[in-house]
Amino acid sequence: MVPMSQERRVAVVTGGARGIGVEVCRQLSDAGLDVWCTARSLDDAEAVAGQLGVRAAALDVTDRASVEALAARLARVDVVVNDAAIDYDTDQRAVDADLDRVQRALSTNLLGAWRVAQAFAPHLRASGHGRLVNVSSAAGQISGMGSGAPGYRLSKLALNGLTQLLAGELRAAGVLVNAVCPGWVATDMGGAGGRPVTDGARSILWACLLPDDGPTGGFFRDGRPLPW
Ligand code: NDP
Numbered sequence: 365m366v367p368m369s370q371e372r373r374v375a376v377v378t379g380g381a382r383g384i385g386v387e388v389c390r391q392l393s394d395a396g397l398d399v400w401c402t403a404r405s406l407d408d409a410e411a412v413a414g415q416l417g418v419r420a421a422a423l424d425v426t427d428r429a430s431v432e433a434l435a436a437r438l439a440r441v442d443v444v445v446n447d448a449a450i451d452y453d454t455d456q457r458a459v460d461a462d463l464d465r466v467q468r469a470l471s472t473n474l475l476g477a478w479r480v481a482q483a484f485a486p487h488l489r490a491s492g493h494g495r496l497v498n499v500s501s502a503a504g505q506i507s508g509m510g511s512g513a514p515g516y517r518l519s520k521l522a523l524n525g526l527t528q529l530l531a532g533e534l535r536a537a538g539v540l541v542n543a544v545c546p547g548w549v550a551t552d553m554g555g556a557g558g559r560p561v562t563d564g565a566r567s568i569l570w571a572c573l574l575p576d577d578g579p580t581g582g583f584f585r586d587g588r589p590l591p592w
């Protein structure tokens with residue numbers, strides 16, 4: 365039997381069938397990992413996975429049963445990318461925001477990522493070289509809150525805090541947990557004019573492929589630290 369460290373590492377990507385997530389799946393596969401492209405719709409995941417030559421699974425980060433079912437189904441996971449997110453609410457202001465809408469953003473962007481981290485933590489611990497990458501945003505920097513997009517900004521601010529907590533709690537097991545901003549990327553969420561998904565995904569890959577002595581509990585873009 366091949367020792368675990370010599371087998372192909374396994375990666376799970378949430379929101380893998382659209383936007384930056386597709387390119388993250390592609391680049392992880394190109395790097396030699398065994399990739400699970402996941403999406404709310406199994407059909408969407410299968411369509412993208414078929415093109416990339418990776419595996420497909422249904423995963424809705426807001427649905428506990430869905431997340432736990434995939435974690436239970438997989439024998440090994442070394443890398444988890446929390447890419448899924450919704451609602452860059454630039455049309456809202458904190459002073460009169462629709463709090464039901466804010467709650468939905470928190471439910472996906474914060475609690476969804478948290479739920480995935482909890483479900484896959486046993487796998488990441490068992491890996492001995494686990495990597496958890498929370499795809500965050502400069503919009504969540506406390507040092508630059510500005511105004512507008514309150515649901516999105518606060519969901520990413522809290523995701524950054526969660527990143528630090530999980531990094532502290534998983535450090536002893538060799539799991540590196542980092543938040544990454546992909547930069548402004550031209551996707552459905554980012555709109556036209558941003559940089560290509562290849563660049564955004566590369567920023568995320570850096571944290572997926574860190575060596576064992578790499579950083580944990582940090583916030584990065586393109587491999588360089590960002591202020592919180
Ligand atoms: P897109 O809107 O293009 O894609 C969002 C992805 O999230 C889709 O795959 C979507 O799946 C998935 N998703 C949404 N809700 C759920 C859910 N409940 N369960 C599982 N998947 C879900 O966004 P981007 O690709 O642009 O963004 C990817 C990440 O990068 C996000 O975390 C975003 O906040 C971050 N980011 C993006 C920037 C940009 O400029 N684009 C800038 C900074 C950060 P479905 O197809 O089912 O809707």
